[in-house]
Amino acid sequence: SQQGEEDPQALSIQEGENATMNCSYKTSINNLQWYRQNSGRGLVHLILIRSNEREKHSGRLRVTLDTSKKSSSLLITASRAADTASYFCASANSGYSTLTFGKGTMLLVSP
Amino acid sequence: NAGVTQTPKFQVLKTGQSMTLQCAQDMNHNSMYWYRQDPGMGLRLIYYSASEGTTDKGEVPNGYNVSRLNKREFSLRLESAAPSQTSVYFCASLGTGSRSEQFFGPGTRLTVL
Numbered sequence: 001s002q003q004g005e006e007d008p009q010a011l012s013i014q015e016g017e018n019a020t021m022n023c024s025y026k027t028s029i030n031n032l033q034w035y036r037q038n039s040g041r042g043l044v045h046l047i048l049i050r051s052n053e054r055e056k057h058s059g060r061l062r063v064t065l066d067t068s069k070k071s072s073s074l075l076i077t078a079s080r081a082a083d084t085a086s087y088f089c090a091s092a093n094s095g096y097s098t099l100t101f102g103k104g105t106m107l108l109v110s111p
Numbered sequence: 112n113a114g115v116t117q118t119p120k121f122q123v124l125k126t127g128q129s130m131t132l133q134c135a136q137d138m139n140h141n142s143m144y145w146y147r148q149d150p151g152m153g154l155r156l157i158y159y160s161a162s163e164g165t166t167d168k169g170e171v172p173n174g175y176n177v178s179r180l181n182k183r184e185f186s187l188r189l190e191s192a193a194p195s196q197t198s199v200y201f202c203a204s205l206g207t208g209s210r211s212e213q214f215f216g217p218g219t220r221l222t223v224l
Contacts, residue, residue, distance in 0.1 A: 031211060033211075033212060035215075040218075042115075042201055042215035042216055042217045042218055043201070043203075043213075043215045044215070046216070048211055048212055088153060088154070089130075090213075092211070096137070097161055097167075098144070098156055098159060098169065099156075099213060100156075101146075101153045101154040101155075102153050103122065103151060103153040111220075
């Protein structure tokens, strides 16, 4: 079964606005990762946050992790039309042999 | 570096036919993975190989077999295709050292009629 669940399933915003996506997971993790997928393409890694970290930044991306609530959020600031894509969270188990992906959030950024 | 490559890009099969999806990576990664992606379902792990010579089942292995031919190549075989196997298939490899992310191929879009 899918461990990660993203919320919302779809998000539509204007350029310049911020986009926030949430993810929940069910079991203990080694790390949690966020990936992006443009239509018809493979996934591209965006950012990784380890289980002992609470917040991480990379450019316009900010990820938070709350292990007590088993949840994470991805914030994209000052969004651009080029950010239009699907975003997936993926949790790595304690041994990190595999990732469990959520169902994704489809983000549409309108010019 | 080409990264992770997959062939073919598209395939149409009839029910009962067999085929092998090929995957190769040139990043000297130990672990490789096969996923399927269906609408509204995210990615589900079919099989993975933690190292050359080993393979393990993922969440949805039924109807599939895999071969880790060498460190570079990891193939996925459908022995008798079924319409339920219509999906987009992605291969990935796992970064080493401080790079703990997975690197994905472009995918194979498979339709089983």
